Amino acid sequence: MKAADVYKRLKDHFGAWTKMHGFSPLERGVSWSRPHGSVALIFGFGVARRDYWDQFAGSQFVLDFQIGRPGNDDLKNRCFRFCYLLTDAQREELRLIQNRVINSLTAPPYDHERVRDLDTETRDWYLEKFVPVPSINPKHDTWMRYYTAEHVDEWAHYLLRQMPHFLNELETRK
Numbered sequence: 001m002k003a004a005d006v007y008k009r010l011k012d013h014f015g016a017w018t019k020m021h022g023f024s025p026l027e028r029g030v031s032w033s034r035p036h037g038s039v040a041l042i043f044g045f046g047v048a049r050r051d052y053w054d055q056f057a058g059s060q061f062v063l064d065f066q067i068g069r070p071g072n073d074d075l076k077n078r079c080f081r082f083c084y085l086l087t088d089a090q091r092e093e094l095r096l097i098q099n100r101v102i103n104s105l106t107a108p109p110y111d112h113e114r115v116r117d118l119d120t121e122t123r124d125w126y127l128e129k130f131v132p133v134p135s136i137n138p139k140h141d142t143w144m145r146y147y148t149a150e151h152v153d154e155w156a157h158y159l160l161r162q163m164p165h166f167l168n169e170l171e172t173r174k
Contacts, residue, residue: 003047006061006152010045013156017163041170042066048143056108057129058101058147063159065170082159083142085169090162091136094144097158099132101145 007030014032018025023032023043031044047061063082086094107130108114115123129145136142144155 001058001146001149001152002053003059005149006047006059006146007045009149009152010061010156013153013160017160021163021167036067036171039068041167042068043166054114054129056114057105057126058145058151060143060145061152061155062141062143065166067170080170081141082162082166083136083140084138085166086136086138086162087165090165091138093158094142095133095136097154098136098142098145100154101147101151102130102132104151105130105147 010030018032022034024034025032026042026044029044029046031042033040033042035041043063043065045061045063048059053059065080065082065085067078067080083091083094107127110116115126118126146152146155
């Protein structure tokens with residue numbers, strides 16, 4: 001699934017919600033903003049560039065929030081990855097979805113060139129992509145894994161349910 005297709009699905013899922021909650025789309029990427037005191041509350045999605053698309057492991061995307069001025073680089077805005085804002089229960093639901101995605105993947109056979117030609121450290125790193133995660137660390141970035149459009153849809157539904165909580169958390173950080 002190409003990044004452009006992921007972005008289109010996310011725009012489709014979040015479009016009506018953003019309008020209802022006073023957000024306007026930004027020109028850059030798949031992101032929106034709304035006034036927040038003298039600055040703006042901004043949120044947007046990013047699909048992994050480093051991993052791109054893998055025929056076995058799929059890819060991943062992330063949701064970021066910023067408080068600042070649209071168009072500023074991230075260093076001038078206060079940034080928050082969504083996983084830092086989650087409650088324990090929300091983090092557990094995220095872990096369950098992440099593991100459903102991971103469990104739906106088929107790892108390449110060990111003799112496949114995708115695995116066989118890697119050095120040991122890189123091979124171990126790659127094969128970890130097919131192992132369910134035991135927990136989500138609230139202090140580390142969490143990228144949402146996907147392989148199919150249905151995975152992206154499930155993530156979008158999950159995130160839309162969490163948006164009121166995210167906004168409440170961010171509104172207190174003026």
